[in-house]
Amino acid sequence: MDVGVPKETAPYEKRVALVPDGIASLTKAGLRVIVEAGAGVAASVTDAMCRDAGATVAGAGEVMGKADVILKVQPPSVEEARTIKQGAILISFLQPVRNRDVLDALTSSRVTAMSMHRVPRITRAQSMDALSSQSSIAGYKAVLVAASNLGKLMPIMMTAAGTIRPSSVFILGAGVAGLQAIATARRLGAVVSAYDVRAAVKEQVESLGAKFVEVQLGQKDTETSGGYAKELTEESNRKIQGLLEETLRGTDAVITTALIPDRPAPRLITEEMVKGMRPGSVIVDMAAEAGGNCELTELGKSVVRHGVTIIGPYDLAATVAANASQMYSRNISSLLLTQVKEGRVHLNLEDEIVNATVVTHSGEMLVKVSAG
């Protein structure tokens, strides 16, 4: 069976779905890998490296039209989806709520689409958890983006010209990305505090040397059984806003990471709060693609509002393409290899991981799509 790896077409996307290690492990399992020419170049993977690992290098048409399994990072565009062979398998990030038109195209070509967003967070699937691998990288990079947009130093600096106080960094949302952001900001010498609706993360935040900012919500059920945040009541949101207003006034850099699965990102930072921040401070809104945690965020842009720089990046993992691709390649090949027997992919829809990730199969959409 042929596994195709196309070049990503989203303008900011530098990652590639398979690196040579992944190519070698799929080839060893008896699959043939076809990589589009130049697919890995932006992630420091040359065509020659792909060939050495056992892949064939071909044009885009051959990859999309011939492969039985397509491995991608970003969801395909509708046009790309239409070029995938009837009945093939596609594995990529794919959010039914945001990619409805793509799902329709995949359904009509009877493609079995599996979303890396939906890999369950169970022990057996840890090596396939691309949300975690990419979020860790993005959390690290967000702090570097904040630091390089701040007219201040992160660490304390004592010189003959005087002592510079360390910057204060506030992390909103202490999940995988937030915890990595805390660790990175601490390594740079900043004074770090963080908040999350899931009270369970307090200990993790403190163990990284940051202060956990507490607010009594009254609402007890802030977490799903899967460990994700729930959408909050209006009253809880009001309490958080009071806390944020006060915290942001004394903060130099804010990294926001708050997400609710399959819902728009919670709007936590209002224009009024931005007005109250110090001039020259920076917000990096990692939830920008999900609508943003700050109401002034513009996706893909850096804007200055009321003296505050507000950055709304696309997935920052794409900007650390070599390592992000290396980890993603491990995630996606681990998932695929669980379904390979004697050089062929036999999807077991009863398997807990496959069952959770499949979003279209045999001409049917298997997930409910309700936006908003």
Ligand code: NAD
């Ligand atoms: P996420 O990306 O969905 O959300 C990011 C963070 O934003 C979360 O910590 C969430 O609680 C927080 N948040 C949401 N709404 C908020 C609000 N209104 N105010 C403040 N914070 C808000 O989450 P994630 O980082 O992918 O991980 C969530 C959970 O999954 C964590 O408990 C993590 O430890 C767990 N996890 C488990 C595994 C595993 O068991 N294999 C792997 C990865 C993550």
